[in-house]
Structure formats: structure tokens, C-alpha cells
Amino acid sequence: MSYTTIQKDFYRESGKWLSSWEILKKCINPNLHFIYVLRKAQKYNNKPVSGIFWKFVLRHYQIKYGYQIYPETEIGEGFYLGHWGSLVINPKAKIGKNCNIAQGVTIGQQNRGKLQGFPTISDEVWIGANAVIVGGITIGSNVLIAPNSYVNFDVPANSVVVGNPGVIYPAESATESYINNKI
Template sequence: MAEKYSIIQKDFYRESGKWLSTFEIWAKCINPNLHFIYILRKTQQYKKKSLLGVFWRMVLRHHQIKYGFQIYPETEIGEGFYLGHWGSLVINPKVKIGKNCNIAQGVTIGQQNRGKNQGFPTISDQVWIGTNAVIVGGVTIGNNVLIAPNSYVNFDVPANSVVMGNPGKIYEAENATEGYINHTV
């Protein structure tokens, strides 16, 4: 059933659990998180050097500064993306994020420039990333993973896990994101 909906509708579904019309989506854009996701997805729809691409990139840049979200249109983000709170957020444009992922404020997802984990993170489906968490390097975060607030992750995390602490420690949990990730698409 969800196949007939646009990626923007799928992102907005995560917030309310309701399929929204274009008008209802516009009305929800009063929320800064949803407004930014809408602009990001519109920017991703157009080629960088097309007229509409240039327009949406300018709009996106304005809202990156306004809201403090540093997420670029080149970032691969699956459907059902959800920003939990308004506030500083940095995601490297080479990061890959799966479906139904939640990211809270203060999170940094970035590159590591040297060492065994040099590169950019790949985040799988159904991952919840808590406030002020940091994920760096060429690491893979598995499906159904909860990264607790203030955690530092520079290592691979297997599916069905919770990561806590700095340095992060992995705890196995079959229901890691239960109650944290709702209204999945």
C-alpha cells in the first residue's frame, strides 16, 4: 500500500501515522523539522544544475542556516526519515542512511580521515540515534539499532543492538528500537 505514496508523504507519515495530502503536508511544515525534510526532499528531486535544482539548493541553504541542520541533498537517505528535535545536526554528504531512521538534535555523523576505519558511516534500516551521539568512520550500523544519547561510535554495530557510552559499548537487544521508532513505512 505504501508504494503509491511519495517519499515526502512517507517521511511525514512517520510523524503522525497518517497519510497526508499535499495541503496537509504544507500545513505540517510549520514544524521546523518537517519543514526542513520537505525542502531537503524537494532539493533531492532535481538535478544540481537545473533551474529548479539551483532554486531548491538556495532554499535549502537558507534553511540549513536558519534551523542548524547540516544535511546535504547528496546524502543518501531512505524513506521514512524522521528528525526528532530541532537543533544542531551535522551529516556528511557521503553518509548512507536506510529506511525509518530517527535522528535527534546535536548528532554528528561524519568521516574519519585516517586509521582502519577511514571513511563514512553506513546506517541501515530502523536505527534510532539519540541526542549528541557521534558516529564516525567507515563503519556499518546494522538494522534495529538504538544509539543512546551522548554515545561515541567508531566501530561496526551488529543488528539488534543498543550502543551506550563514550567509548560506546554494544548490548544485544532483539527489541532495541521498540517504542522509539513508530509509524514505519
């Protein structure tokens, strides 16, 4: 059976494959509701009528829930928002599969200097509350970014980043028990 991106996102939350009807029932959860609307806006982004409709709906829920994520943002399957609350992701950032993002996180652009640009975040990255990730940097796979960390440098795979300024610690099982129900 082929699963949709929305089904894969919702699987991360429950560990169960849901039908379309079950997905709609789960949309009382603000995080899942926003992901549902975001994925619809992404799917129809370049369509004249439905694209405008879903962008309008998305804008409503961006304001309601405090998530600033745009349809242009490339986000892999299995996206998981840990908690309801303020969240800012630049539309040019790239996020891989099976990534968890907590409340208060900023993933943004750096406008000057050698790291000018937007972050690229690989697969299976866990980003803790109030972390800030900025600049033309790359975060490797299986990386845990601790709450309140500031990251404006490349992070190799299999690492934990802690602090402001962030310090990298190698860890083969960095996201074990943090990222559940991987797709």
C-alpha cells in the same frame, strides 16, 4: 496508491497519510519543513534551474534551523528528525529507512586510519541526542544508539550502543517503542 518519499517521511510524524495540501500546512514544524525542503533539493539535485533553486532554499534553511544535511546524502524513506537543533550529516553518509535522529548528532567522516571513510546506517536505527558516529563503519538494522554515545566501530543488527567509548549490548527489540509509524 503510490506515496511519495515526502508523504512517507511525514507519515512517520503523524501516523497518517497526508495530501499535498496537508503536508504544506504541517510545514510550520521546523523539522518537517526542513525535511520537505531537503527532499525537494534531493529530487531536483541534477536539474539545472530547479536544482539550483532548491539548493539555494535548502541552504537558507540549513542556516535558519541548524541542520547540516545535503541533497547528496542518501537517506531512505521515513526519515524522522526528533527535535529541532544542531545536526551534522556528512554528504557521503548513507542512512536507511525509518531512521530517527535527535538534536546534536554528528554523522561524519574519519580522515585517517583503518576506519577512514563515512558511516552506513541501516534501516530502523534510532540515534539519541548528541551521539557521534564517525568513520567507514556500518550500523546494522534495529539499532538504538543512546544519547551521548561515541561510535567509531561496526555495530551488528539488533543492538543497543551506550557510552563513550560505546559498548554494544545485544537486544532483539532494541528500537521497539522508539521508532513509531514505520513505513
